[in-house]
Amino acid sequence: MMLYSTKLLPLVIAASLGLSACGGGGSTGSDSIEPPATGGSVTPTWVQGQFASDASLANQCSANQTGNTLTEKLWLRSWSDDTYLWYSEIIDRDPAPYSVAEYFDLLLTDELSDSGSRKDNFHFSMSTDEWNALNQSGASVGYGINFELTNGSQSAARKVTVTYNEPDSPASENNVTRGAVIVEIDGVSVQDANDSASIDILNAGLFPSQNGKQTTFTIRDLGAALDRTVTLTAQTIVSTPVQNTKTIQTTSGKVGYLQFNAHIATAERGLFDALTILSQAGVDDLVIDLRYNGGGLLAMASQLGYMIAGEEATAERTFEKTNFNDKYPNVNPVTNQSLSPMPFIDESLGFNTGLLAAGSPLPTLDLKRVYVLTTAGTCSASEALMNGLRGVDIEVIQIGGTTCGKPYGFYPTPNCETTYFTIQFKGVNDKGFGEYSDGFVPSTSPTLASEVQGCMLDDDLGHALGDTDERLLSAALYYRDNERCPTIATSTARSSAASEFVDEGFMLKDERNQTLWQNNRIITDIKGAL
Structure with missing residues (x-):
């Protein structure tokens, strides 16, 4: 599903399918530190301005071991310092207070573009299994509805309109087509919702994360005088691009x-x-x-x-x-x-x-x-x-x-x-x-x-x-x-x-990173150095 707002800014990606980790050698020099290989007795530590090679920190993983969690964050830090386009604009923070995900979210520039917008709005992560499924087949959980959100943070003017549907999907089978306006989701008015509980219901309905989730939509079909109600069951949708x-x-x-x-x-x-x-x-x-x-x-x-x-x-x-x-x-x-x-x-x-x-x-x-x-x-x-x-x-x-x-x-x-x-x-x-x-x-x-x-x-x-x-x-x-x-x-x-969209108040937004992959630029290694 597509949601165009400042909460879901599209991403630009280049990918080398099948790469196991960053292939760069990392920063080198007399002031760099090198942690021991996996299983060593010394845990790497953060020292401001000093970077181990990302290769030496890669794939040392255990959510139950504090040291290896730190190693994951230090890998992110070294990988970013080595390959990030604006690496010199990253603030070198101590990773200790942050989770791995929180720390990754900080490893980017805070600078603005010439037009005054953020230079980097294209920074995200997702599970590797999810990425592989999405990239190879376009498969994701949903109803086969693609839609446009207007004024997502302004309840008086908020509107969700279907832009197109996927063939052989719950949406197409129930004739939910381009131009249909979604009026209510599970009894909550799209236009009038103005509290966090209502917004949570709308978001959960628009962006299902599990197969089998049933959601009741009240819609106004294009040109129709009356609303109709349809219940859609989420399933894994393979898109027809x-x-x-x-x-x-x-x-x-x-x-x-x-x-x-x-x-x-x-x-x-x-x-x-x-x-x-x-x-x-x-x-x-x-x-x-x-x-x-x-x-x-x-x-x-x-x-x-x-x-x-x-x-x-x-x-x-x-x-x-x-x-x-x-x-x-x-x-x-x-x-x-x-x-x-x-x-x-x-x-x-x-x-x-x-x-x-x-x-x-x-x-x-x-x-x-x-x-x-x-x-x-x-x-x-x-x-x-x-x-x-x-x-x-x-x-x-x-x-x-x-x-x-x-x-x-x-x-x-x-x-x-x-x-x-x-x-x-x-x-x-x-x-x-x-x-x-x-x-x-x-x-x-x-x-x-x-x-x-x-x-x-x-x-x-x-x-x-x-x-x-x-x-x-x-x-x-x-x-x-x-x-x-x-x-x-x-x-x-x-x-x-x-x-067009204002980031304030109660905002409809897709919290799942799986939708972000669609807005990207990917390089493959299928033909060598392409």
Whole structure:
């Protein structure tokens, strides 16, 4: 489920699947301390400004032994000092007063970006088992409802609206579809809840954590005069990241459309099939609906970029280059390999065994432009797709809202059954551009590099995704015919992707880290140094 608020800021990730721990060697020097190997008699201690190598502290785990709990925190400290993009801005605190989780939450910069927002909003952890399940299959507990929360902390104006559902889910089976407003949850009014007990009921209903949980929703379907009640049972939902592939026949040619919700492993086959269909149809243009795509596998964004642009535009060109902190100008601190840029990938990588064989050549559309539908939920690998295409002079027309602004990434790194995510690199395209931490902004008259030619428009929850009357898709088709925005387009003033929501009062928020993985940028080790 998606919840867009300052309490659930999307994350940017780079991952090396299968890494057992941080591969960096840690800080070295005459003032460093080295604890003994596991089983030694001396427990490592914290000394301000002195750091053991993270490798020497890794995977020494026991919740029942104080010394090893300290070792977990010291591993986090050394790993962060070694690989965190802004390591010099971390305050070196004594870990003793904090739990492992609390201490990790402190190992980040407190500095602000140029726009005055926090520089790092992308810091989290989850159990390693949970991460593996989510990343490989997109599986999570829920009802198959994806929704938008408006004014989450203001009870008088609070509103929860369904944005789309997953096929073959409790939501789709009960016809809970786009545009439906959730009025009550287990008898508690969404709009009127103003105490912690009521908010807890709403959050528990919106974000179930266990299979079998039953929740009663009162909903107002789009266009309905009366409410109806439906009881949904939570189950493990495997998302369908590629939906609604279609060809739209216009008087000036064929336009391909596809809804792409997440760069997860199962999307590789979905994208392969969708682009094959559109290629065979001979589409003249493409509209990619990324409005709810928080990111995922960076290599998949590279594959999609290749399938859009084709061989001639992408051969020997860079999709994205990663820059790490100043300790590692030429070497990846996690893989210990020399830094090399990610190319536009022209073949399947076999992300999900059995769905598409590794090495299969990818279909191409050979387009010179692409229309991208965006909101504040368009993040990370989705932004990398836009940036990578712009880097090789593919015209990107942006229709919708300002994206979330995540040019950063991490390698999910496991230690003691928990996987940690801390910003470790910044991505730039073939032209060396990556300055979009406040998001890509659609503009009729771009003046900044992060402003993209296009139309600023609000999401339209009154029409189905893929409906040619839906505001964003309709605007893309209009722009294609007229080289300008329709009159309903709003001003091009820059707006923060997160500023719409106020962090005060009683706030609906998803406390589960499992939803945060969706808004990320992931690097895989499937193809070596990619």
